[in-house]
Amino acid sequence: MIDATAPVDVPLSAVDRQLTEGLRELHDPTSAPMYRARMSNLVIYCDDESHLQEVEASIPQIVSVHPARVFLLVANDSSSSNDVRATVQVRRAGAGSRMAAEQVTLRGGPHGADHLPFAVRALLIGDLPTNVWWASRTPPPFAGPVLDDLCESAQQLIYDSLGWADPHRGMAATSAWLSRFEREGEGGRWRVASDLNWRRLKYWLRLISQELSPAVHPGALDTISEVLIEHGPHAVTQAWQIGAWLASRLDWKIQATKFKKGSEIGFQFERPEHGTVRLRLDRLEEGAAEIRRVKIACAACGELGSLDFTSTGDGRLAVQPEEAGAEPRTLSEPAQSLVEMVAKQLSDREPDNIFREMVKAAHVLVQASIH
Amino acid sequence: MTDATPPPQVVNPLSAGPDSTLLPQPCVLVIFGAAGDLSWRKLLPAVYNLNADGVLPANFAVVGFGIGAEGDPEEWFRARARSGIEKFSRRPIDEAHGADFARCLFYVSGSFNDSRAYQQLKAKLEAVDAQFGIPGARVYYLSIPPTMVQPAVDALKANGLVSSPEEQHAFTRVIVEKPIGRDLESAEAVNRCVANSFAESQTYRIDHYLGKETVQNLMVLRFANSIFEPLWNQKYIDHVQITVSEEEGLTQYDPATNEPTASRIGYYEGVGALRDMVQNHMLQVLCLTAMEPPYSLGADVIRDSKLAVLKCLRPFDENALEHSVVRAQYIEGEIHGHPVPSYRHEVVDFDSRHNIPIPNGTTTETFVAMRVFIDNWRWAGVPFYLRTGKRLPKRASEIAIQFKAVPNILFNQNQNVPLEPTVLSIRVQPEEGLSLRLASKLPGPKVRIYPVKLEFNYSSLFGGESPEAYERLILDVMAGDPTLFMRRDAVEAAWEFVMPVLNHWEHSRSRFLPQYQAGTWGPLEADRLIENDGRSWRPL
Numbered sequence: 001m002i003d004a005t006a007p008v009d010v011p012l013s014a015v016d017r018q019l020t021e022g023l024r025e026l027h028d029p030t031s032a033p034m035y036r037a038r039m040s041n042l043v044i045y046c047d048d049e050s051h052l053q054e055v056e057a058s059i060p061q062i063v064s065v066h067p068a069r070v071f072l073l074v075a076n077d078s079s080s081s082n083d084v085r086a087t088v089q090v091r092r093a094g095a096g097s098r099m100a101a102e103q104v105t106l107r108g109g110p111h112g113a114d115h116l117p118f119a120v121r122a123l124l125i126g127d128l129p130t131n132v133w134w135a136s137r138t139p140p141p142f143a144g145p146v147l148d149d150l151c152e153s154a155q156q157l158i159y160d161s162l163g164w165a166d167p168h169r170g171m172a173a174t175s176a177w178l179s180r181f182e183r184e185g186e187g188g189r190w191r192v193a194s195d196l197n198w199r200r201l202k203y204w205l206r207l208i209s210q211e212l213s214p215a216v217h218p219g220a221l222d223t224i225s226e227v228l229i230e231h232g233p234h235a236v237t238q239a240w241q242i243g244a245w246l247a248s249r250l251d252w253k254i255q256a257t258k259f260k261k262g263s264e265i266g267f268q269f270e271r272p273e274h275g276t277v278r279l280r281l282d283r284l285e286e287g288a289a290e291i292r293r294v295k296i297a298c299a300a301c302g303e304l305g306s307l308d309f310t311s312t313g314d315g316r317l318a319v320q321p322e323e324a325g326a327e328p329r330t331l332s333e334p335a336q337s338l339v340e341m342v343a344k345q346l347s348d349r350e351p352d353n354i355f356r357e358m359v360k361a362a363h364v365l366v367q368a369s370i371h
Numbered sequence: 372m373t374d375a376t377p378p379p380q381v382v383n384p385l386s387a388g389p390d391s392t393l394l395p396q397p398c399v400l401v402i403f404g405a406a407g408d409l410s411w412r413k414l415l416p417a418v419y420n421l422n423a424d425g426v427l428p429a430n431f432a433v434v435g436f437g438i439g440a441e442g443d444p445e446e447w448f449r450a451r452a453r454s455g456i457e458k459f460s461r462r463p464i465d466e467a468h469g470a471d472f473a474r475c476l477f478y479v480s481g482s483f484n485d486s487r488a489y490q491q492l493k494a495k496l497e498a499v500d501a502q503f504g505i506p507g508a509r510v511y512y513l514s515i516p517p518t519m520v521q522p523a524v525d526a527l528k529a530n531g532l533v534s535s536p537e538e539q540h541a542f543t544r545v546i547v548e549k550p551i552g553r554d555l556e557s558a559e560a561v562n563r564c565v566a567n568s569f570a571e572s573q574t575y576r577i578d579h580y581l582g583k584e585t586v587q588n589l590m591v592l593r594f595a596n597s598i599f600e601p602l603w604n605q606k607y608i609d610h611v612q613i614t615v616s617e618e619e620g621l622t623q624y625d626p627a628t629n630e631p632t633a634s635r636i637g638y639y640e641g642v643g644a645l646r647d648m649v650q651n652h653m654l655q656v657l658c659l660t661a662m663e664p665p666y667s668l669g670a671d672v673i674r675d676s677k678l679a680v681l682k683c684l685r686p687f688d689e690n691a692l693e694h695s696v697v698r699a700q701y702i703e704g705e706i707h708g709h710p711v712p713s714y715r716h717e718v719v720d721f722d723s724r725h726n727i728p729i730p731n732g733t734t735t736e737t738f739v740a741m742r743v744f745i746d747n748w749r750w751a752g753v754p755f756y757l758r759t760g761k762r763l764p765k766r767a768s769e770i771a772i773q774f775k776a777v778p779n780i781l782f783n784q785n786q787n788v789p790l791e792p793t794v795l796s797i798r799v800q801p802e803e804g805l806s807l808r809l810a811s812k813l814p815g816p817k818v819r820i821y822p823v824k825l826e827f828n829y830s831s832l833f834g835g836e837s838p839e840a841y842e843r844l845i846l847d848v849m850a851g852d853p854t855l856f857m858r859r860d861a862v863e864a865a866w867e868f869v870m871p872v873l874n875h876w877e878h879s880r881s882r883f884l885p886q887y888q889a890g891t892w893g894p895l896e897a898d899r900l901i902e903n904d905g906r907s908w909r910p911l
Contacts, residue, residue: 213386
């Protein structure tokens with residue numbers, strides 16, 4: 001029994017036939033027949049050939065969670081022709097599985113990016129949702145027509161702001177781009193965009209939300225006076241997203257921005273009722289691309305103090321309250337590899353208004369920091 | 372309609388996630404009977420999985436309550452939880468998570484009748500609140516025998532352990548396990564005594580079947596796909612079969628020594644399949660299959676729709692009791708090639724081991740088949756066949772919707788070999804999924820029609836593991852969502868429906884009780900019940 005067929009180069013017109021042939025090849029005559037398992041079309045755009053190889057290694061894991069017809073695209077192929085070249089492979093959706101997932105790699109040549117959306121369009125399975133994973137490090141607002149064309153019939157664009165070279169510029173442009181890109185409406189024309197970096201923050205947001213909840217710390221939400229967010233050098237967007245999330249959810253209005261020593265940005269907000277809030281984003285010199293600590297000064301249970309949220313480093317987030325005898329409160333933060341996040345995001349297509357509001361607030365913060 | 376609307380959720384503008392997400396609220400889960408089997412096998416592994424998934428609030432703890440602990444009760448409880456997780460959890464235990472989880476496990480030893488034990492429980496809960504920042508919120512899981520429910524809920528109230536139903540932060544909710552009574556009268560008594568301490572909005576009557584993915588998918592299948600609902604009525608559906616088949620008997624044996632290792636006889640004898648399976652699981656599934664579209668996804672709107680089905684069930688009259696219901700008991704036979712004893716033998720063996728006087732015989736049914744009708748516009752004349760039994764050939768549960776045959780023209784002219792009708796089969800266990808049997812032309816020059824099956828299997832298609840039913844249900848209680856729980860009026864309506872059958876059997880105790888060999892699909896009488904209608908049980 002084989003788990004995957006060998007990759008076969010075929011003309012575009014023969015892709016479907018070769019996929020069927022691959023399914024036959026996978027079938028072990030001594031066992032039950034193979035089924036095609038396809039929950040969606042997954043179109044993945046890569047920056048270059050080495051990036052494609054890296055992404056390709058993650059496909060088996062993605063399809064084991066979310067079986068799909070996968071299209072791997074790369075524009076800047078080394079071949080001299082601008083024609084799109086197709087390579088087809090069929091693999092089991094998990095070792096020993098009777099479900100088969102299909103992979104079509106499309107290489108577009110040095111100037112072939114424009115041709116890729118045409119090639120993909122002809123090979124999409126019509127009745128299934130289309131997800132585009134923009135694996136490129138170029139922020140979607142700067143991606144140009146190739147992204148627009150690829151997303152023409154997609155319901156979801158998945159991108160990751162973690163690797164952006166200029167996160168401030170990327171975030172500043174995201175708000176306007178997002179309101180243009182996302183659409184609602186009938187006839188299956190709706191479309192959402194999902195940032196994996198936002199997904200990474202899920203457990204941080206959950207823990208902060210729980211601890212500041214009126215049920216746990218009455219009055220804390222209304223008395224926040226200072227927030228410090230410490231983050232690894234490559235987790236700038238995550239820090240901005242947490243700050244923007246707090247500002248948007250708690251209706252803080254920005255008053256002033258100040259810079260301090262290059263690694264820290266400070267903002268001052270006005271709370272809806274009265275009082276001010278200082279937000280400090282502190283970029284640490286080294287460390288992983290993650291949030292390390294969020295410290296929130298507030299009057300929890302009527303007493304001034306702070307809630308100190310940290311990552312324990314062993315799969316949990318913790319907050320140590322200042323009350324005597326209190327146990328640290330922990331929340332599991334299941335390890336989320338990039339691949340797992342993509343796989344889960346594929347079926348998580350509900351429009352996220354909190355994300356949209358956060359992006360708008362982040363735009364305001366970035367603008368304030370520039371001017 | 373009973374007022375079971377939960378109080379509004381605590382407003383927290385930071386509540387992360389899409390608007391539709393119901394988040395579990397900070398609380399202590401208090402497991403009554405925490406030393407018991409259900410807690411060990413299901414509840415503690417379920418809570419561990421929720422913890423490891425990062426779904427539980429950080430302000431959360433579990434307090435076990437009851438007798439049975441040995442040595443240091445808390446150490447014993449933590450060790451017990453660990454062994455349950457190691458043995459039954461869908462995910463292996465992770466040392467770091469396991470240690471963190473153990474930190475929030477506590478135990479209070481005491482009898483459910485002892486007021487002092489409740490004072491100790493109260494003191495422990497207050498200490499745990501302070502340790503974990505829990506706002507006095509409680510979920511009491513009554514994993515205890517039915518006879519202990521009344522003393523437990525009375526004592527909770529008497530000792531100030533029940534808050535007002537309007538309380539938002541320091542809420543109190545109670546989960547009541549089946550069986551809710553053993554007849555209508557006792558069910559009403561249980562409901563009354565629970566209602567003396569808890570409002571309906573605080574009461575969650577659990578039926579773990581309703582937490583299974585496929586059962587939840589029933590509503591999605593019906594109301595999120597436009598092709599089914601127009602056909603979902605007496606005009607197009609010939610009949611419906613709901614089967615819950617179990618290969619296990621009431622006693623587990625060690626295959627090497629043939630010695631009993633566990634037994635449910637103590638609970639099951641005198642209860643039987645009708646009370647154990649039909650009155651709750653099967654009628655709930657029947658309701659989801661047959662209900663009218665609710666006008667919203669509100670918990671009480673859905674539960675009203677389900678109740679309407681129970682109210683429309685045609686009551687059994689004398690004739691129906693004779694011809695539409697079959698009960699039976701298994702005799703010795705074989706399961707997977709191993710000889711297994713009769714139910715009667717298991718009862719005698721259990722009684723002798725527990726020094727219980729051995730009765731002359733037992734008339735407890737281990738198998739029930741019945742034909743029921745729903746007298747409303749949608750289902751007029753469509754029989755619903757229900758069957759459930761122990762020691763059947765395999766473990767399989769499904770809901771099968773058999774559509775009417777096509778006319779005897781075109782491809783269905785040969786009445787000696789009629790076309791197999793279209794069947795939509797929804798599998799609840801062991802492999803959750805669904806299939807649709809259709810007629811298709813075989814390749815070739817001749818027109819040969821052959822049935823083909825379109826299959827959808829949850830675990831294969833969606834990958835990963837589905838959460839256990841108890842995980843979903845515990846989470847729903849913590850979030851204050853009663854949709855998947857049985858409301859008082861529905862429980863009582865279900866009892867009302869089965870009471871004529873129970874009374875009929877009660878009055879004919881000495882009369883004939885059919886038997887079936889273990890490892891077969893039930894007695895001949897059950898086959899006749901459906902074959903007299905020109906139909907047959909589906910092979911599973």
